[in-house]
Amino acid sequence: MAIKKLSIAEVKIGMYVHSLDISWFKHPFLRNSFIISSEEDLAKLQKCGATYVYVDTERGLYNFETRNQDYGRDLVSKWRLKGIDEGECAKLQDIVPRQEELKTSRKIYYQTRKILEDAYHRAAKGKPINWNEIFKVADAAVESVFRNKDAFLSLGMIKNYDAYTFYHSLNVSCLCITVGRYLFFDKEDLIALGVGALLHDIGKVRIPEKIINKLGRLTEEEFSIIKKHPEYSQEILSRCPHIRWDSVHLAYQHHERFDGSGYPLGLKGFRINQFALIAAVADVFDALTSDRPYRSAMSPAVAIAKMLEQGERDFCFSYLLKFIQCLGIYPIGTVVELDSRQIGIVTEINHLNLERPTILALYDSQYRRLKEPQVIDLASEQYQKIGISRCLDPAKIEVDIRQFLESGKV
Ligand SMILES: [Fe+2]
Numbered sequence: 001m002a003i004k005k006l007s008i009a010e011v012k013i014g015m016y017v018h019s020l021d022i023s024w025f026k027h028p029f030l031r032n033s034f035i036i037s038s039e040e041d042l043a044k045l046q047k048c049g050a051t052y053v054y055v056d057t058e059r060g061l062y063n064f065e066t067r068n069q070d071y072g073r074d075l076v077s078k079w080r081l082k083g084i085d086e087g088e089c090a091k092l093q094d095i096v097p098r099q100e101e102l103k104t105s106r107k108i109y110y111q112t113r114k115i116l117e118d119a120y121h122r123a124a125k126g127k128p129i130n131w132n133e134i135f136k137v138a139d140a141a142v143e144s145v146f147r148n149k150d151a152f153l154s155l156g157m158i159k160n161y162d163a164y165t166f167y168h169s170l171n172v173s174c175l176c177i178t179v180g181r182y183l184f185f186d187k188e189d190l191i192a193l194g195v196g197a198l199l200h201d202i203g204k205v206r207i208p209e210k211i212i213n214k215l216g217r218l219t220e221e222e223f224s225i226i227k228k229h230p231e232y233s234q235e236i237l238s239r240c241p242h243i244r245w246d247s248v249h250l251a252y253q254h255h256e257r258f259d260g261s262g263y264p265l266g267l268k269g270f271r272i273n274q275f276a277l278i279a280a281v282a283d284v285f286d287a288l289t290s291d292r293p294y295r296s297a298m299s300p301a302v303a304i305a306k307m308l309e310q311g312e313r314d315f316c317f318s319y320l321l322k323f324i325q326c327l328g329i330y331p332i333g334t335v336v337e338l339d340s341r342q343i344g345i346v347t348e349i350n351h352l353n354l355e356r357p358t359i360l361a362l363y364d365s366q367y368r369r370l371k372e373p374q375v376i377d378l379a380s381e382q383y384q385k386i387g388i389s390r391c392l393d394p395a396k397i398e399v400d401i402r403q404f405l406e407s408g409k410v
Contacts, residue, residue, distance in 0.1 A: 014367025203232025
């Protein structure tokens with residue numbers, strides 16, 4: 001928490017009030033801590049009798065930073081990131097619009113979530129997994145991605161702190177299937193990729209929970225126990241009589257790194273299974289962009305920047321670039337501030353130009369909440385001089401992003 005003491009005259013709309021120099025009984029606000037989201041709020045504050053306001057500079061919408069936070073622009077120029085070319089994009093044409101497909105993909109997503117939970121419980125008790133159900137949902141997910149390439153992917157941005165393992169596996173699977181689609185894999189390959197991704201971490205059921213959920217740094221011994229989970233996953237997956245070896249290899253090798261520094265085998269380069277190379281990218285991205293007991297989630301743009309820095313050491317670089325092309329630098333559901341200071345949520349990825357997605361603005365340039373959200377297509381001529389200046393923590397805009405992602409409003 002970073003608290004700054006400001007005189008009442010310096011306070012602006014969008015700032016997060018941590019406390020006032022008068023007691024709660026004497027001011028008209030329901031709580032001591034709140035965002036100033038309208039002119040009425042500001043006027044009330046200025047008349048309430050307080051001389052100083054303590055604002056939390058890490059919360060609220062107001063941008064206290066003066067340095068350049070525009071990771072996206074830096075990323076594009078530094079790594080010469082390009083979107084997909086038009087010919088390729090035409091071949092990936094959607095049959096159904098994303099909002100329509102979301103009705104189906106949302107059902108598949110939550111059904112898969114349930115089936116995954118059942119699979120984990122069974123595996124933990126040493127019981128056989130219901131493989132038919134796993135294959136059925138992977139098949140349904142692949143069908144969805146063929147109808148619309150971004151619907152299932154946008155659900156992959158849903159995070160759940162409490163049921164991290166299930167949502168992480170689901171999201172890695174959403175990401176892998178979508179990247180596979182962009183790589184023009186056939187249906188059978190995509191199902192195998194999806195099945196392996198769904199169960200890549202299932203071996204963790206054999207690791208003591210106190211090690212999995214440990215807040216502090218792991219001891220060497222604890223880390224060596226954690227490192228066994230790919231082997232356990234492999235064992236569990238190979239019990240399925242009709243599973244493809246690619247799916248099993250994905251689970252066994254998803255912690256291998258391109259330079260040979262990974263585990264369990266220390267395999268290098270293309271000796272690592274192709275599906276495992278894709279899963280490694282999705283696994284790291286979802287982990288970095290999720291809140292964990294030991295650190296907060298990174299914004300997607302920061303996570304992508306970090307992954308590009310590690311790029312050639314950890315990942316197959318061409319898969320990493322393909323991943324960025326399909327996800328965008330600002331994935332659907334990312335909260336962004338524009339140069340105009342308007343704040344909104346990314347609703348459509350622009351696969352041809354990664355820096356210029358479509359935004360649903362929820363706040364105007366003075367950080368006032370809009371009564372009617374405004375659609376801003378950054379690729380249109382009207383907005384060509386405006387870019388994205390920073391990504392924000394979704395909690396800051398007091399909007400339930402998960403609800404937006406599920407409803408298809410974004
Ligand atoms: Fe893992």
